[in-house]
Amino acid sequence: AQSVAQPEDQVNVAEGNPLTVKCTYSVSGNPYLFWYVQYPNRGLQFLLKYITGDNLVKGSYGFEAEFNKSQTSFHLKKPSALVSDSALYFCAVRETGANNLFFGTGTRLTVIP
Amino acid sequence: EAQVTQNPRYLITVTGKKLTVTCSQNMNHEYMSWYRQDPGLGLRQIYYSMNVEVTDKGDVPEGYKVSRKEKRNFPLILESPSPNQTSLYFCASSFPGTGEQFFGPGTRLTVL
Numbered sequence: 001a002q003s004v005a006q007p008e009d010q011v012n013v014a015e016g017n018p019l020t021v022k023c024t025y026s027v028s029g030n031p032y033l034f035w036y037v038q039y040p041n042r043g044l045q046f047l048l049k050y051i052t053g054d055n056l057v058k059g060s061y062g063f064e065a066e067f068n069k070s071q072t073s074f075h076l077k078k079p080s081a082l083v084s085d086s087a088l089y090f091c092a093v094r095e096t097g098a099n100n101l102f103f104g105t106g107t108r109l110t111v112i113p
Numbered sequence: 114e115a116q117v118t119q120n121p122r123y124l125i126t127v128t129g130k131k132l133t134v135t136c137s138q139n140m141n142h143e144y145m146s147w148y149r150q151d152p153g154l155g156l157r158q159i160y161y162s163m164n165v166e167v168t169d170k171g172d173v174p175e176g177y178k179v180s181r182k183e184k185r186n187f188p189l190i191l192e193s194p195s196p197n198q199t200s201l202y203f204c205a206s207s208f209p210g211t212g213e214q215f216f217g218p219g220t221r222l223t224v225l
Contacts, residue, residue: 009153034213043117043203043216044156090155099144099163099209100171105155 002027004093004104012110013081021076021107023091032094033074034101035065039087047089050074061085081111115140117217119204125223126194134189134220136204144207145187146171146214147179149200156203162187163209194224 003026013019025031032051036044048059055067065076074091091104117138126132138145146161148171158171162181176198178190187206191198201221205214 006155036216041219043218044205044214045216046213049213099207100146100158100161101214102158103148103156105153 002093002095002102004091004102006089006091006104006107008107009105010108010110012112014112015083016080019078019081019085019109019111021089021091021109023074023076023104024072025074025091025093026072027093027095029096031074032096033065033067034092034094035059035063035074035076036090036092036103037061037087038090038106044090047076081109083111083113085109086111115215117204117206117215119202119217119220121220122218123221125225127225128195129193132191132194132222134191134202134204134222136187136189136217137185138187138204138206138215139185140206140215141184142206142208142215143184144209144214145181146205147177147187147189148203148205149173149198150203150219151200159189159202191222194222196224198222199224 005024034049035047038044050057050067058064088106090106092101120135143164147159148156157173160179162168204217207214
């Protein structure tokens with residue numbers, strides 16, 4: 001069975017500092033991995049995905065994520081945080097050949113001015 | 114503009130009063146899905162549809178129904194709502210195989 005863990009409910013970071021939001025997963029076969037962001041009173045917006053290829057994936061708004069197969073992780077990163085990055089972030093996984101996404105419980109990122 | 118729309122955005126109702134939340138997408142996506150979002154639980158899938166007239170249960174289908182008579186529409190039906198169905202509901206759609214789902218703005222449902 002597939003599962004996603006986001007070990008931190010809340011991450012606080014100072015504006016201008018690098019940020020990391022952690023995600024680990026468990027899935028049969030090769031995973032398809034995703035990050036979504038949810039701003040207040042909005043739906044989820046796609047940030048980036050890993051399907052295959054380069055382990056470092058670049059996405060929207062300057063975010064990137066690193067796929068680490070041995071650690072079964074897909075951490076979201078950004079070199080310099082902005083106050084406007086404050087939001088709820090979800091990691092999701094999909095098994096090869098499936099269409100359904102399985103989401104983590106979310107991490108609330110707060111960037112402090 | 115490519116989008117997924119949901120109506121209503123907010124709904125307060127009483128136990129047992131049937132309701133329908135509509136979902137429509139204009140991207141010609143085959144795959145559509147309903148999720149509920151609850152604090153500390155993330156998003157959990159209720160039902161999904163691979164195409165017209167093809168629907169299947171997700172992780173938390175109890176108390177919900179869906180239909181897919183047209184490709185663009187995927188309504189969520191609560192025939193007898195209960196307070197434990199108070200939640201934030203999202204509809205999503207995608208092309209099969211890409212995995213990148215597009216989400217609607219959400220429907221906040223309160224069942225008294």
